[in-house]
Amino acid sequence: MGRGTASRVLNGSPHVSLSARSAVLAAVRDLAYVPNAAARALVRRRTDAVALVVTESDERIFGEPYFAAAVRGIGRRLGEAGLQLVLVMARPGGDEGAAQTAQSFLTDQHVDGVLLLSLHAEDPLPELLESRGVPTVCGGSPATTRPRTVVDADNLGGGRSAVQHLVATGRRRLAVLAGPQDMSSGRDRLAGALDAAAEARCPRDAVALAYGDYSEESGRRAMAEVLAAGPPPDGVFAASDLMAVGALRVLREAGLRVPHDVGLVGFDDSPVCRHTDPELTSVHQPVARMGRLMAEVLLARIAGDDVPTETVLPTRLVVRGSA
Amino acid sequence: MGRGTASRVLNGSPHVSLSARSAVLAAVRDLAYVPNAAARALVRRRTDAVALVVTESDERIFGEPYFAAAVRGIGRRLGEAGLQLVLVMARPGGDEGAAQTAQSFLTDQHVDGVLLLSLHAEDPLPELLESRGVPTVCGGSPATTRPRTVVDADNLGGGRSAVQHLVATGRRRLAVLAGPQDMSSGRDRLAGALDAAAEARCPRDAVALAYGDYSEESGRRAMAEVLAAGPPPDGVFAASDLMAVGALRVLREAGLRVPHDVGLVGFDDSPVCRHTDPELTSVHQPVARMGRLMAEVLLARIAGDDVPTETVLPTRLVVRGSA
DNA sequence: GTGACGAATGGGAGCGCTCCCACGACGAGC
DNA sequence: GCTCGTCGTGGGAGCGCTCCCATTCGTCAC
Secondary structure, eight states, X not given: OOHHHHHHHHTTOSOSOHHHHHHHHXXXXXXXXXXXXXXXXXXXXXXXXXXXXEOSOHHHHHHOHHHHHHHHHHHHHHHHTTOEEEEEEOOTTSOHHHHHHHXXXXXXXXXXXXXXXXXXXTOOHHHHHHHTTOOEEEESOOSSOSOOOEEXXXXXXXXXXXXXXXXXXXXXXXXXXXXOTTSHHXXXXXXXXXXXXXXXXXXGGGSEEEEOOXXXXXXXXXXXXXXXXXXXXXXXXXXXXXXXXXXXXXXXXXXXXXXXXXXXXXXXXXXXXXXXXSOXXXXXXXXXXXXXXXXXXXXXXXXXXXXXXXXXXOOEEEOOTTO | OOHHHHHHHHTTOSOSOHHHHHHHHHHHHHHTOOOOHHHHHHHXXXXXXXXXXXXXXXXXXXHOHHHHHHHXXXXXXXXXXXXXXXEEEOOTTSOHHHHHHHHHHHHTTSSSEEEEESOOTTOOHHHHHHHTTOOEEEESOOSSOSOOOEXXXXXXXXXXXXXXXXXXXXXXXXXXXXXXXXXXHHHHHHHHHHHHHHXXXXXXXXXEEEEOOSSHHHHHHHHHHHXXXXXXXXXXXXXXXXXXXXXXXXHHHTTOOTTTTOEEEEEEOOGGGGTSSSOOEEEEOOHHHHHHHHHHHHHHHHTTOOOOSEEEEOOEEEOOTTO
């Protein structure tokens, strides 16, 4: 029994006789044989694993339903292709050594490709990976203008539709609780909102503005900031549902009723929207589909195919009770 | 320049002259050399990576703060040892092929060891991994009695202290909203609670009992079930904070005031405890420390050292407003 | 019966690295 | 001046697999 035949059986090649196949399988059982992934990877130059890197604190990764949906979409598609998804956490707070370890893991051909989620502006990772020849796909554009493979939601259009809805329902004193401005999603949602405000002849400096980091806590702070700075708005767009939840709390504490006194729109259309009172009007983004598409595009890159540089998926407003 | 010298430089061996070292480093830069992890792993029989497997739906993984804390503890310790942590999701709903892919990934020496979290009774993974010779550490005991390396919190003591507290504050009509009974944590918390009830001369069939799966939704259901079945309890122990939050909502809707009419104790001491009104009394378990210890023990197993079969970490009651 | 062709099989080569042994150079001790 | 250690270095061997080529065998057409 040659090694060639055994290898063929284990890899499902059709050019093996029935008797040889069963003999190999029997031997595998008897010897409790486990193939060695390293040796296989060494010659095939493939590991059949893909890393998803989330550059975010553990709290946010595990707090945001966003990641759950993205992982589901990614995992499904990868599973269909027989690849294993592994999650690598690269928390910004981590020490130098840990970051180094993670970097080596990603570049040293442990994985066939890398998916990057939740990128912040100065993140060196996309640059580094591309320069090392590791196929990479970003979810959400990195800040740099270098050509990259990116899958993103239409944050601009989403921000725009949120504010358009507020305006269309008679709100005139607007406030935007924007997300982190070192992320494209944060910038785009804000830009879209301001666009729509301008279109509605709402002068830019008449729009109250405060910033957060997508977390509920930051939404509370931003809302409080806006209330402290001037007359209360009658329409608020928060860059994430969590921020909207924080804002809702602060509005209520300030004696303002939603939606009677203030219309409130969030972003993400996450499950929490249905748990607030009133239920939260929010911009839906197809996160699972984005994840799936990211995987799809990465698979194509790994196979060496040409892929579109940037794919943008549509968002849409889901109207509920809060605006 | 021999391969041996280059290898020595890259691995930080002291037996290299300064000139040779800098020559190698220069060459590495010029050639954009990236070491091949597979080749290295093939000869060293080490990958310097460890997998954390969470057998749970994406929603729960990303919904429960428990996992965030565990991952933090694990990641820290592994980082200190220069190992990379990768998260592998094995959702029960996944198809056969995906489960197979994940299994191969774990057994085929892609990783040096495996950490198992949130184990359910019939999970074949611990068995399989041990039989394949993969060092494994479980967080929370699996149901089977086979000798295994386990790190766990004192769920029994925790459940006991929760009910003791209810009793000590004058509650007599008790209800337990138990967790999943196919997990040791679920069984142990319930057993501890019933122990304490018995010690307080509270007959077992006088304790109202309902089951959930640690989720908020299941807490709501379980609480509603208890209220429907008989006279309302004046002391409720929920097996998780999320379940307690669900119960709190149902109690309120039923017109029962917490803590005036009903004392409520949760389990986990997670951040949500501080966001409820009143704040939630809860059993604290040192999750990050458990994670760290799991990593520590796994590292020892990988090194071939003897390790304790089971380590149990203490829990403690944190009294807040709800009981 | 002979030739030709395809299918199944065995095994050499080599993937890129680390381990380890052997070798040369150099300084110290007698 | 010779020997003996020590330190740095070069390179053979081999990790366990897949790829591919050569070989064998069986089958069919003529």
